[in-house]
Amino acid sequence: MFARFRRRRLSPVLRDMLRETKLDVSDFIYPLFIRSGEGIKNEVASMPGVYQMSIDTAIKECQELKNLGIYSIILFGIPDIKDSVGSDAMCDHGIIATAVREIKKAHPDIFVITDLCFCEYTDHGHCGVLDPVLETVDNDITLQNLGKQALVHAKAGVDMIAPSGMMDGMIESLREALDNNGYSHIPIMSYSTKFASAYYGPFRDVAESAPSFGDRRSYQMDPANRREAILESIEDEKQGADILMVKPALAYMDIIRDIREASQLPLAVYNVSGEYSMLKMAAKAGVIDYERVMMETLLGFKRAGADIIITYHAKEAAKLLNGN
Ligand code: PBG
Ligand code: ZN
Numbered sequence: 001m002f003a004r005f006r007r008r009r010l011s012p013v014l015r016d017m018l019r020e021t022k023l024d025v026s027d028f029i030y031p032l033f034i035r036s037g038e039g040i041k042n043e044v045a046s047m048p049g050v051y052q053m054s055i056d057t058a059i060k061e062c063q064e065l066k067n068l069g070i071y072s073i074i075l076f077g078i079p080d081i082k083d084s085v086g087s088d089a090m091c092d093h094g095i096i097a098t099a100v101r102e103i104k105k106a107h108p109d110i111f112v113i114t115d116l117c118f119c120e121y122t123d124h125g126h127c128g129v130l131d132p133v134l135e136t137v138d139n140d141i142t143l144q145n146l147g148k149q150a151l152v153h154a155k156a157g158v159d160m161i162a163p164s165g166m167m168d169g170m171i172e173s174l175r176e177a178l179d180n181n182g183y184s185h186i187p188i189m190s191y192s193t194k195f196a197s198a199y200y201g202p203f204r205d206v207a208e209s210a211p212s213f214g215d216r217r218s219y220q221m222d223p224a225n226r227r228e229a230i231l232e233s234i235e236d237e238k239q240g241a242d243i244l245m246v247k248p249a250l251a252y253m254d255i256i257r258d259i260r261e262a263s264q265l266p267l268a269v270y271n272v273s274g275e276y277s278m279l280k281m282a283a284k285a286g287v288i289d290y291e292r293v294m295m296e297t298l299l300g301f302k303r304a305g306a307d308i309i310i311t312y313h314a315k316e317a318a319k320l321l322n323g324n
Contacts, residue, residue, distance in 0.1 A: 023317065033076050035077070037054040075113070083123055192237075196222065
């Protein structure tokens with residue numbers, strides 16, 4: 001006898017109608033890694049299908065993204081020269097400022113987001129200026145530099161900034177820097193709850209941003225802490241964040257749900273490099289149905305409470321959602 005659950009699952013049409021959570025191409029933000037040069041498209045072994053690109057290549061890539069219905073990108077930079085403070089990130093002719101200008105010129109309809117941090121630009125690979133005594137990032141000097149980086153990106157024409165450094169007071173000081181300089185229309189998507197995670201390993205190969213000593217545990221969060229995770233995001237909401245974020249995503253589904261319930265703000269999740277590469281490598285080994293596992297994972301983020309998914313899978317998922 002078909003009783004109350006199974007009789008609703010018999011028809012594919014009814015299953016479609018009753019589906020509670022749906023993925024949409026407009027949910028996705030696609031990350032791009034930009035370096036100088038021309039015609040460059042370097043694949044990095046730890047992230048199959050992800051490339052370091054020169055600006056001209058990235059401009060072509062944006063056309064491909066639009067053809068798939070993806071209109072939103074987040075940029076990471078690999079500068080030619082790194083130094084102790086990450087000067088390239090605060091310069092109007094730095095790699096990301098240049099990329100923003102050229103991409104917006106070629107594709108005004110692409111929504112360009114920039115990751116605001118210094119780990120890709122410093123020679124020591126930490127996310128800000130170092131305090132020589134404490135041997136970790138100096139919070140308040142780094143806030144000043146983040147303000148400079150934000151204004152450089154704003155001037156270049158960025159549509160939204162996404163500070164990822166986990167400095168205290170970051171959102172308040174960035175909001176003030178933008179507002180005081182005529183950029184009150186630019187929203188801030190905060191990496192509000194970001195854990196010190198081993199899942200970032202492959203990203204650091206692609207972005208060439210691994211710390212040269214130590215780790216990021218004095219600024220990124222302890223993966224064990226649930227209450228603190230909620231407090232971090234609530235604090236960023238109070239400071240004026242427009243969108244909150246949980247990062248990584250897969251091992252933190254509970255946190256996504258917690259923050260969804262603790263705040264009415266839109267919530268993004270970052271489906272990080274290690275999560276992406278695990279599926280890629282498992283597919284290569286022939287142990288999973290890659291496409292189904294990918295879609296199930298992305299759907300899980302939305303069911304947990306995410307509105308936005310930053311993911312290296314965006315193009316592959318869009319193809320499936322578009323029916324090819
Ligand atoms: C910069 C930054 C990182 C990621 C996004 N922004 C690296 C880090 O914090 O070490 C990781 C993204 C990924 O793993 O895909 N701070
Ligand atoms: Zn960083």
